[in-house]
Each structure stands twice: as structure tokens, then as C-alpha cells.
Amino acid sequence: MARPGVQKHLDIAELLRCPLCGAEMHARQSSVACKSGHDFTISAKGFLNLIPHQKPLKGYDETFFASRQRIMEHGYYREVHQAVAASLNELASTATVIDAGCGEGSYAKDVARALPHSTVLGLDIAKDAIRVAARGGGPVRWLVADLANIPLSDSTVDAILNVFTPANYDEFNRVLKPGGMLVKVIPAPQHMHELRELAGEQLSDADFVDHGVSEHLMRHMNVVSRARVTQTSPVQAEDALDLVRMSPVAFSIEEHALDLDSLTHITVDAEIICAQFTFRRDCCAKSLVPGQEPETRRSHNPKSR
Structure with missing residues (x-):
């Protein structure tokens, strides 16, 4: 064995x-x-790499994902985690669930704890994300994989999480079973506004806008529920730098130029949409670039807040 x-x-x-x-x-x-x-x-480290020869993704390195992991562990996204977990309450205990663009893996681990008899897979194109997620073992299966080419057979998945990350709806439709659920989380207007205000003119685009993603889903899918979650938390001094390093918003920021002592609070603001595809394989992704989604700032699949 x-x-x-x-x-x-x-x-x-x-x-x-x-x-x-x-x-x-x-x-x-x-x-x-x-x-x-x-x-x-x-890998002996507990993951399966299905893109073995890819080049490292700029910015999405182990420092980025380790910072994300600490921020998640310290509760700044607690209410989003709770809302995402609650959205899966109706799933069968033996469901197959994928976290598509899982990053450091915290949402996938939540699902595995809530549904201990389920099969949970975390997928991310960033190998460093999967390395961080796989630490400590546990039941989640971790795959380095491209959301534009999900390495799963047709109609094998009961639910997909897609949290603050690009989507490929055509692939989601293919792998979901009929009636399967997509839980899509997108940033709302106040998301990380304190960090964006702190960075000021260093940001070329200081706004989080969903660019019509929610309306797009409303037109092309059966939206079962829609909710907004907002959590403002005091920032512990030791977490301030991690909050900067864990956000793609800050990729263009010079860390030394920020007055981190003035970052006293941080707001996580998200919209959570639960939806089902209304027909098979003729998917709304045709209006998007495969593997890409307009609310993000990059053309591939690692986490975007």
C-alpha cells in the first residue's frame, strides 16, 4: 500500500x-x-502535478500563498468561509466537490471537514499554491491543473467552488453532473478598500469591479441564491505585511513605501452566487476568453482577490 x-x-x-x-x-x-x-x-509531498513542465507564474510564488494561508488562519475571511460552507449544506455526504483555483487550499479544507465522507479536490495552476495547500496532509486531493483544461471526466462533480479566481464556465459545465452547483465568489466594491487607499497612486486600477460577472451568471445560469458578506477586522501588527503580500492588487506596490502602521483595519467584501447550468455543454464561457474571467487582473487561474 x-x-x-x-x-x-x-x-x-x-x-x-x-x-x-x-x-x-x-x-x-x-x-x-x-x-x-x-x-x-x-509527489511524495502529497499532490499530483498535471502540468509538469510549466514555467513559474510571476508573483504567484510560495511567499504569496504562505501569506494567504496565515491570513486565512487568522480569521480575516472567516465570514466568507462560513457562507461558502453553508452554501453546500444540501449536498449529499458522499459528494464530489472541486475547489477550482484553490490557492492555499483553505476553502477545500473547510469542505472536507464539513463533509468528511466526500471527495474533495483542490485545483490550481500555480504549483507553489498546491505545495502550500498540501502541507500537513489531510483528505483533500491536490492537483496542479489548468481550469481551461480540467483533468476530470465529464459529469463527475457535484459542486464547484470558484472563489475570487478566474473561471472557465465551459469546463465547469462539462465536469458538473446535471443539476450540479457552482458556488461563485466575487469581490464586492468595499473589498480591501483600506489597502487600496493606503497604496494610493501606486495602483493603476484601485477599484474592484466585477465587470458584469454577476449579471452574466444571471443571464446564462439558474441562480439559486445570491448574498453579500462584509467583514471588517482590526489588523494585528504582525499581519499587515501578509495582507499586502497576499493580494494581487499589491503586485505593483513597493512595500517599503507603505505606512503599514496606518493599516489598522481591513474589510473583506464579497458576493456569493450559487447557480446551476440550465443546459449542457453550450456554455456561457463562449463570451469569455477560455480560462479567463473579467473580474481578475491576469489571464490565468491562480487566486485573485
């Missing part, structure tokens, strides 16, 4: 499809492979 961090990924081989040729995958001793001979070794 393989070690737990490897075995849990072998156990989901039947859910996977090859990201290179689309064929079904099967489990081997410490890897998953397809009939065409494409073979992907499961």
Missing part, C-alpha cells in the same frame, strides 16, 4: 482524464497514467 499522500490520489484515478490527450486515467504504483502512455507521478 502506498503512503497516504500518494494513495489518496491513486483512489481518484477513475475520475481523471489525461490533460494531454483526454483519455481515461488509471492508477499505477505511484502515478496515474492513460492508455497513450502519458504518466504523471504523484
Whole structure:
């Protein structure tokens, strides 16, 4: 029997499809492979890399995701976490759930705790995100994967989380079972406004705007529920730098130029939309660039706040 961090990924081989040729995958001793001979070794660190030769993504490094992890652990996003978990209350206890663009993995871990008999997968294109997420073990399966080419077979997933990150709705529609749920979280206008105000003229775009994402979902999907969550928290001195480092908003900011002592509070402001596709495979993503979504500031899938 393989070690737990490897075995849990072998156990989901039947859910996977090859990201290179689309064929079904099967489990081997410490890897998953397809009939065409494409073979992907499961890392001893507890994750499966399905984009083995990609170049590092600028800005989305281990420092970025470790900062995110600490901020999540310290409760600044607590109310968003609670609302996302509550949105999955109606799922069967044995559901298959993916966190698409999982970043440091905190939302996927929440689902695994709430639904201990479920199968939870965290997917992110950033290998450093998955490295950070996989630390400490646990039941979640962690995949380095592209949301524009989700390495799962058709109609295998009961619910998808897509939290502050780009979406590919065509792929979401493909992998969701009929009636499956998408939980989409987007930044609302007050999100991180204190940090944006602190950065001032260093930001080329200091506003969070969803660019019609919520309206887009309303037109193309059956929106089951829609809620706004706002949480303002006092900033502990040791967290101020992490708050800067964990936000793509701050990629263009010179840290030394910020008066971090003046960052006394931070607001997390989000809209949570639960929706179902109303038809199969002819998806609303055709109005978007595959793998991209307009509320984000980049063209690929790592986390964006």
C-alpha cells in the first residue's frame, strides 16, 4: 500500500482524464497514467502535478500563498468561509466537490471537514499554491491543473467552488453532473478598500469591479441564491505585511513605501452566487476568453482577490 499522500490520489484515478490527450486515467504504483502512455507521478509531498513542465507564474510564488494561508488562519475571511460552507449544506455526504483555483487550499479544507465522507479536490495552476495547500496532509486531493483544461471526466462533480479566481464556465459545465452547483465568489466594491487607499497612486486600477460577472451568471445560469458578506477586522501588527503580500492588487506596490502602521483595519467584501447550468455543454464561457474571467487582473487561474 502506498503512503497516504500518494494513495489518496491513486483512489481518484477513475475520475481523471489525461490533460494531454483526454483519455481515461488509471492508477499505477505511484502515478496515474492513460492508455497513450502519458504518466504523471504523484509527489511524495502529497499532490499530483498535471502540468509538469510549466514555467513559474510571476508573483504567484510560495511567499504569496504562505501569506494567504496565515491570513486565512487568522480569521480575516472567516465570514466568507462560513457562507461558502453553508452554501453546500444540501449536498449529499458522499459528494464530489472541486475547489477550482484553490490557492492555499483553505476553502477545500473547510469542505472536507464539513463533509468528511466526500471527495474533495483542490485545483490550481500555480504549483507553489498546491505545495502550500498540501502541507500537513489531510483528505483533500491536490492537483496542479489548468481550469481551461480540467483533468476530470465529464459529469463527475457535484459542486464547484470558484472563489475570487478566474473561471472557465465551459469546463465547469462539462465536469458538473446535471443539476450540479457552482458556488461563485466575487469581490464586492468595499473589498480591501483600506489597502487600496493606503497604496494610493501606486495602483493603476484601485477599484474592484466585477465587470458584469454577476449579471452574466444571471443571464446564462439558474441562480439559486445570491448574498453579500462584509467583514471588517482590526489588523494585528504582525499581519499587515501578509495582507499586502497576499493580494494581487499589491503586485505593483513597493512595500517599503507603505505606512503599514496606518493599516489598522481591513474589510473583506464579497458576493456569493450559487447557480446551476440550465443546459449542457453550450456554455456561457463562449463570451469569455477560455480560462479567463473579467473580474481578475491576469489571464490565468491562480487566486485573485
